[in-house]
Amino acid sequence: MTELPKTFDPAEIESRWYSHWEANGLFAPERPGADPWTLVNPPPNVTGSLHIGHALDNTLQDILVRHARLKGKDARWVVGTDHAGIATQMVVERQLNARHQKRTDFSREEFIAKVWEWKEESGGEITQQLRRLGCSMDWANERFTMDEGFSKAVLKVFVDLYRQGLLYRDKRLVNWDPGLGTAISDLEVETTEVHGKFWHLRYPLADGSGFIEVATTRPETMLADMAVAVHPTDERYAALVGKQVKLPITGRLIPIVTDEHADPELGSGAVKITPGHDFNDFEVGKRAGFKAAEMLNMLDAKAAIAQTADGLVPGDLIGMDRFEARQRIVAMLEEDGALVRVEDRVIATPFGDRSGVVIEPWLTDQWYVDAETLARPAIEAVRSGATKIVPKSWEKTYFNWMENIQPWCVSRQLWWGHRIPAWFAPKVHSEGSTTTYQSGFTIDSSRPPELTNPNIAVAENLGDALSELSKHYAKGTEFLICDDWESYRQWFVRVLAEPEHPGRRGEQIPVVRDNDVLDTWFSSALWPFATMGWPDADVKAAGRYPNDVLISGFDILFFWDARMMMQGLHFLGEVPFKTLYLHGLVRASDGQKMSKSKGNVVNPLGLIERYGADALRFFMAAMESQGRDIKMDEKRIEGYRNFATKLWNAARFAQSNGIGASSTIEPPAADLPVNRWIVAETVATVQALDLALADLRFDEAANTIYQFVWSRFCDWYLELIKPVLQGGGGPGSFSGDEMREALGTQGPAAETRAVAGWVLDQILVMLHPFMPFITEELWSKMGPRDHELIVAKWPMADARALDPAAAQEIDWLIRLVSEIRAARTELNVPPGARLPLHVRDASAETQVRLARQDAVLARLARVDQASGDAPEGGALQIIVDEATFVLPLGGVVDLEAERARLTKAIGAAEKERDGLAGRLNNPSFVERAKPEAVEKARADHAEKAAEAERLGAALARLG
Template sequence: MTTETNPDIIDKTFDPAEIEARLYAHWESTGAFRPARPDAKPFTIVIPPPNVTGSLHIGHALDNTLQDVLIRYHRLKGRDALWVVGTDHAGIATQMVVERTIASQGLKRADMSREAFLSHVWEWKAQSGDTITRQLRRLGASCDWAHERFTMDPGFSAAVTKVFVDLYNQGLLYRDKRLVNWDPKLQTAISDLEVEYREIDGSMWHVRYPLEDGSGYIAVATTRPETILGDGAVAVNPDDDRYRHLVGTRCRLPLVDRLIPIIADSYVETDFGSGAVKITAAHDFNDFAVAGRHPEANIPLINLMNPDGTMSDACPDGYRGLTREEARKKVIADFDALGLLDKIEPHKHQVPYGDRSGVVIEPYLTDQWYVDAATLAKPAIEAVRSGKTKFVPANWDKTYFNWMDNIQPWCVSRQITWGHQIPAWYDSHGKVYVATTEAEAKALAGPDAVLTRDNDVLDTWFSSALWPFGTLGWPDQTPELSRYYPGDVLVTGFDIIFFWVARMMMQGIHFMGEVPFATVYCHGLVRDAKGAKMSKSKGNTVDPLALIDRYGADALRFTLTAMESQGRDIKLDEKRVEGYRNFATKLWNAARFCQSNGIAASSSGTPPAATAPVNRWIIGEVVATARALDSAIAAFRFDGYAETAYQFVWSRFCDWYLELTKPLLQTDTGALNTSFDWQLRDETRLVTGWALDQILVMLHPVMPFLTEELWHKLGSRDHDLILAAWPVTDEGAIDTDVAVEIDWLIRLVTAVRSARTELNVPPGVRLFYTMTGETAAQEVRRLRNTAAIQWFSRTAPNEGTPESGGAKLQVIHDGATFSIDLGDAIDIGAERARLEKNAAAAEKERDALTGRLASPGFVDKAKPEAVDKARSDLAARGAEAERLRAALARLG
């Protein structure tokens, strides 16, 4: 690798920005992300294609970090790793962006041809459509950019057309008149995913419908009076005694003067409103279903509205052309004038809004194209039940089954311009011909037929359902398709299990005969530090690019990985990102220390021969860590991976191994005075260099930039770290006896250091100790590690030195007593008083918190965050009290 800095010198300052830009360009230019191991087992991930209009948000950062961890890990494990990348054309979102763009130029889509508008879209795409892919590069995503796909590419478009035609010819795709979510502003059907429900303070209007026989009236309650004009029935619960005698009779619909039946249906809730519900089958999904269950009632489907949401010609005079809001006011006023307005109640309820247009969505009766999802769902359901595809965490399969077992026909047509135009043509009689090309349609229709193509385009989810195989060249039987399908893992948010995961399962099994992926990993949402959902309106969103600017991509990646705990939501606190930036700096400085002590890159991935216990110990620790990381990845415990790597690097390697080996490396201390000592120094350098190399490999999936930079700074390499091999995990490299001994030493030194700190013993004062109560084995162990004990605890064995007769600091270690003569190092009386005072204060706070948490009044009424804080404070005060009492007890 060529770098602009001296590869033999690690800079004093860790500068993520400079490193990241340089290294990513290097990786991409050298083809490091390309799968190039034809003899290796493939490992495939397909990226959830971000919208071409999008920019990187914190959810993207989490999703793509987890995918990159898996890809980089399996690449290091020797797999032929392919991360399929690309973007979605995002029909509605892109069209809105382009319409705003051309509006600034004084142009309107309605005033131009389809071809002219599409040329504007492609122009916009060429100029602005790569924003999010550039941002993914900043995150470090090692995607196969050389084969980036776009859902409107010619090849992918051909796959979309073939699927549509094949499903139609197989009787699994058809045209039907049904209710859809209709956006009056965009004037198109939209998917459930594009509908957001907002709670509003509205009203419940109770109005009277006179009974046909003149004996009275039946009162119905509604939140949408404007739809009264299209009522086709009144429904009551069959078990409601108030209305049982009216079932089978008719009432008169005011304002329209039409008789409508009174029917019984269990959909009606007796305690909601008046217990009688108006049925407007063309403007309510539940009412549409009720009408389908009662064919004997001949409930009409009356479309009251135009595509823009104004009242249609199906309405009586005086209402036509009014907006929905104007019609509502007029209906209420007219009922009131007739004396048929019973009452108005305030009513808080959920109202559907278009997530992009911001207007109220209307259930609307239109002709649309539908896929027979129920038929396609059956093998996809069985694939998950049989374990061919598994959800992680496993509980998400319930969400999948709940939707798939009750799946409805899938509306796949949209009334916009940008997207895959539906391959269907109509003759002058309205007969439809579905074909791959217009020439094929003409062949079906006959030579004299005049055909007009369907103006609608396909739902974006229809094309993205083909992503796992359409990106690999299907319908052509390409080498990539046969090698990389099916994929191994899909990483995604749980919120698109319905809309994308399930549909990929259906289409993949139907057209490829095999599930598209073996595992679906569903991560949680990223929330703010207090656990609140992020939103622009709350002002609590987090910009991942700003965090990268401040702390580096590696720190953000490590934070997200460490906090991803099997799909649970993440409470993102910037302090965590800052903390992991400090972790990166710690490793950087450790590498500088190693380099300054003659430690360089290892020449082999195999552990060096070692005689010193501390060196044999670190070799075993490396192997044990690599094995633990393997287990974490296998179980999709991303948090476990990060925590294991963090603890090993920070504690075992930096804080202990490098400290324990300092006496073996520093030739100017006089410690190395024999030929054997010189050999031990060289051994330690080799082992340290090897261990540091393995650390860089193990951390690389999470912190790719830092590790790649240090990989080359530590010595000349014949390959980049991204293409290195995973550490050897031979269990035989773990010396159990040495591990026990070094663990004993670490725990002893830690206990002595903590005890000295708690008693405010000056760190530079060397004290004498005696050891009593040892077993023979413990004595041998202590004598073998005397130099290390002295070095790290600032103590020396009491060998003939008269004792001071003063207080002693006692540390009980594995049954033996480590007794330190304090002499006049501290004021014993003052320390006892300080410890007693602080312990009493901690106990007082502990007891008060215990009482508060035992009170139902506090636990039941306080805010959850207040209760959580009280519990956290209780644990902290309890631990503090125990620590201080233990410190007092150590004063012999």
């Protein structure tokens, strides 16, 4: 046994123990024959740093994996990072900009080499921060979504889906970020309300018979309008349906069509339709018969005005920034008499979360996954219970989204990432001495290449792609591998510039690989099985698939969780995880969402420095209530630091009284009721804890162990056994000197030390998943061990150890002591005063208990048992079960002064109670006051009502 320091210092303990665990491979101990148990963490961005959401997510995961490890399972927590295409490319580009360089100064290969260099030097800071949180991850097998094995899995999935007809290239609207020059996912779009305007425009009918009025928040998009829609039942426009209007500025003739998207109650009831620049309009356009290839596009990749396919945009607008063009177009409409009026409006506007620029719906060629087909098995998996979603309330949201899922855009216009394994080559047509080359693309340097009709090969490598492409050409045809789209375009420029070329044979055929990379959600969707070595390893046979549970924030249910379901079921025929647990958000103390702009972001590393990782972890667990959002409360974290200190001091007390490490996982034999009681309480706690963790009730699990440690063990058991350890504990107990001489012998003191040591061991094991650092430190200091706590055995929940008789006696004792203490406090009895204790109507069982617990009552309640009836006069009276306990107060308390004090205090409490009740019964206050003010008034009313009742009971006790 090593003596513990007086002061609990989390920082020193945490760094020392984590290094020891990792260096000795204790996060993935060898356990041949043990049942596998696997958990994968949502891979954080390689550019990321630990935020409070990570702290919650990873704390919950660590609780489960440490619990499984203690239960004897071959528990592995797979760790890794995501290559974070956009974020990482931005970081490296900013570094280049600081050196007055830009990405395009380098070849693609040179730039990617710089990204890898950054990754090796600076990437993965968050993995060090996860260590500070105490995450027991399998670092020896850390993965990265761009490592060789993982990339192999990504390529296989892309190629297989393409060959199965489930992945294709299509022209659709995407969220286009003009600042980054790429499509982005919905998750990367932040919608913010901004002050804007609503322009009402007049579109004249082509036959000159009148006009129709429309309104828009983006007047510049009228350059690409293709229709005006009215509701099919709107009688105001019935005669106009089928007619055409002539657009101002461009003069384009567009039809008036019917569509239920037009709301007769909104504005004029007529809406302009720009299918190439609005998601709703895109669907309206398709219903109106426009093919995607026919939809007009009036913006380039930087959101500057571009010429439409019909060439009707005035030349002086071409190249103008969209917002500059907006002002010019509004002025032109006003000059033309087409501007009716302008309204000020607050408009929900999409911004890129990284670029900060306004996102444009933009019509481009991208790669898509047939998510509707892949979603069907994933829907059935949840319906059948193959995967259970916790909390169950999220199932409705899951089904609604999956049953209405749209094609999944998986391509991004970046350099960093998994480059799409697709190669293109022109179609060649030879007739006589003439050879014609069709590029297969509309190659415009201002926008991504638009697919027309190339030869295409999707393959896992260039060699396989060329073999596939060679089928389209004459035998012996040579291929020219182009580095990028520009070199491919230049080849065609050269061909067209040489007059003799169309008749010449033997020209090399240019081949270009798709410049785009895959969305990072595509690769991370393979995380549950690609991290295990698939496709080379049989992960199902190894028992590592499906994973046992996935812990995730609800905000990535569709972006990550559902896509893992789809890909796992499609490629392995089984769900990727048996249970999906969705937790809530960590909000600021006032309930607001945390954001840098609001200045209310909490740094978990700062909290760890102030209170220790154990305290932060316990707070996260205690506050996590099946998906509900958590309000940050630093005072509670401080309280859990105090909880750790209380446990530390309890261990020091144990050491000072000869209590050390237990030698058995089974409870020691016990005769004393207090020892039988604490053994039974320990077993009951194990049972409750197992049940709570099985149900993923983290708050209930944390509260269970907290109440047992603080109240049952520290506040009561250690106090109850002091008379036994220090002498005077009843028949067979030791005196102080005898105890010290007889350490280790049988008898009440020896029994109590054995039981106390065993209970403390069980506490350390049960608390370890929540507070790994302090528990490991105490485990190591309480006596010699043959293994660390992290690989100890979970306590046995043996119902045979439950002892109803002992539980009833100690419960009776605790209630009696608590009632006496509370009454003494309420009646201002001096703390040091000893009171005589008389009892009336006591049963034989109560008399036996009083005799057996005499020393405990004398110590904890400051009473001396007296015989006979209590003397006349004021007395404190308490009823516990059938007996009345009387404690005369004569000479100890001024009874009249105490009655007067209590009467006055009761009156004050009742006055405040009634005043608050009046406010709460006033509908005006409840309806108009802030919700937090109403809630506080209710809490204050309950507090004052309870105070009045308590003081009234105290007055009644005086008799």
